[in-house]
Amino acid sequence: MTIPTSIPSTGPWAVIHRNAISHNLSWLRQRLYHCSPGAPVRVWAVVKADAYGHGLTHTVPALQQADGLGVTTPDDVRRLRRQGWQKPILLLSASGVRAEEICDPSLGELHLVIDEPSQLDQLERLARLPESRRPTRLNTWLRYAGRLGNLGFDVTEYAPAFERLLALKTKGLVVEAGHLHHYAGAEDADALRAERNEFATVVGRLPGPFSTGNSAALCGSLPETLRQEGHWLRCGLMLYGASALPGTTGAQLGLRPAMSVHARLVAVRYLKAGQNVGYGDTFQAQRDTWVGTACIGYSHGVPRQLWEQGHALVGPSGRPVPYAGRVAMDCLSLDLGPNACEQVGDIVTLWGHAPNGAALPVETVAASCSTIAAELFTGLTSRLPLISA
């Protein structure tokens, strides 16, 4: 792993490894090919939440082999078009988006997820407009609510809602109407199988392509239904090199972590046994020791409770060291031990890879503060600059 030379001399930063992102997409392509060699399976690369916190500008260039990109806001669609993305874009969470926005021709080929009956009402109003004022390349995906249960249509609502989409297709408003499902428990093979079967039953013999997926499903047991032509799979977390499967890291699956988060030591102090560090006396030195402090904290998106069980990598060698006291707003401290040789200016790695390549999987860090990699990635704030490698 190389650290770019343009890193800040003060302040923290995150390195985004573009090659890792393109590798992870290729990894998925190969896996899909082996599972379903005869049928083209298309891939939506999900780049919502600024590419899971990795930044659209850093990420999109690495996703040229995707068939489409998935986002959650019309602003993101426009941002992608400005970045030159010409292939389809899937607009998830489209409920609440005004019909006029959908008609904007600068959005290009738009695939709209239908989560809610009022969206169908809106589309039916659009279908009554003169052709010149209608969207030209609009595709729709009806969401089955399923076990996730928060958005979409349930088993009794699904077929009637789909009939309304088919009528809109007949009227020429929409190019295609497909079936979309998002799994609630894809980490568990049995739960996943049950969700897949339920969705297949609900869709039954209705025409149109399918879109399912999510990283846990794609990295776990791939389904038979992949063989169905025209299937559009959605992948998110795995593109960034993290595993959605509990107890497994992305690297163990063959993925490459795309993000490393770093800061520099701004102080190294010698503490006598019994001395405290941090707010509320959360750390007391059990022996004489060196404590290093780095200028990164919860205002950058590092969870405040990470200190309890977590560790970081320090120095050029990427030596693992425990936290010393609670993470503060702008800084955190590490127990470097009695024989520490680290100095002010040395690099600290919170997750990802240290300069010499030593790895601290984001999944390990997330587990140490009872969360998941996706929350760590997307929780980074604008105060943490992203730098491409």
Add this chain to the structure above:
Amino acid sequence: MTIPTSIPSTGPWAVIHRNAISHNLSWLRQRLYHCSPGAPVRVWAVVKADAYGHGLTHTVPALQQADGLGVTTPDDVRRLRRQGWQKPILLLSASGVRAEEICDPSLGELHLVIDEPSQLDQLERLARLPESRRPTRLNTWLRYAGRLGNLGFDVTEYAPAFERLLALKTKGLVVEAGHLHHYAGAEDADALRAERNEFATVVGRLPGPFSTGNSAALCGSLPETLRQEGHWLRCGLMLYGASALPGTTGAQLGLRPAMSVHARLVAVRYLKAGQNVGYGDTFQAQRDTWVGTACIGYSHGVPRQLWEQGHALVGPSGRPVPYAGRVAMDCLSLDLGPNACEQVGDIVTLWGHAPNGAALPVETVAASCSTIAAELFTGLTSRLPLISA
């Protein structure tokens, strides 16, 4: 509380109430005056971390009565100068900042916190430069490490380090050298008294002004030492209307919350008893009920574990309702109950004030997910637009 008319029709947003911020600063001024009517006490308003997540552009206009502003990066100093702030700026966490940056005359009257011996070495190098290349209005504050222990000088290091600053004053490099301390346990009156006494002992008869404070100390028991002329107090969290004292809200102290976080319902679904909502089956309806989903999630800075004990306000009336299942990346769900009358488009308030004025204190929300208001404020990401009211 008024909600501005410019709020997004989709997507979440936060409202920043400028009047609340200026009120909170006045509240502190009055309190200081009552405690120490004879002596001018100056106030550093701390606006690090983009004004605790409230945005510098929204906050600085409300802080014109502060004597100075405190930040953590040279970039923030430049940003404040571009915004027209002409009074002093305190640069906390200045360790690691290069000497050349300090010399930039566009930084104006800069107060540098000295956390680390290498900063003294740098200043001594600057003092050997011709006068034309030196900073012109540089003030310094030596940090006592104290119980926080992460940055600064301990009891044996303090006086010799201060002598070096006094020598730099004699040489004309620095205008003034003062004494700075940050409390580790100001929430507890006894711990605070011990920290204050310790600091006073360490400083002893050394000349120069003091800077202490922090919101917990200023909202709790104010010290006798306030009477000392030239004391510069630092306040942060309380400016934004939140309390740093456990079990107390800002409103209970007389402060006004400056931030409200909102989203809109994008779906309202009827669930049968036994049906699930959210990833990993974290919620199962115990009775037939309405579940509303709002497009705000952990990618905006809402803690993923908030659902466990938290509640939100919903609709124009600000009715309190519990979460239904784990907070997801882009959305969260609420159990609206069997008799709900809320609709798609209705406003949800995560903390702050609902449109009709109903309050959900940020301290209550923070406690429900085992953190503090400052982490919620500064954890908001760039995907949550801030709107002034």
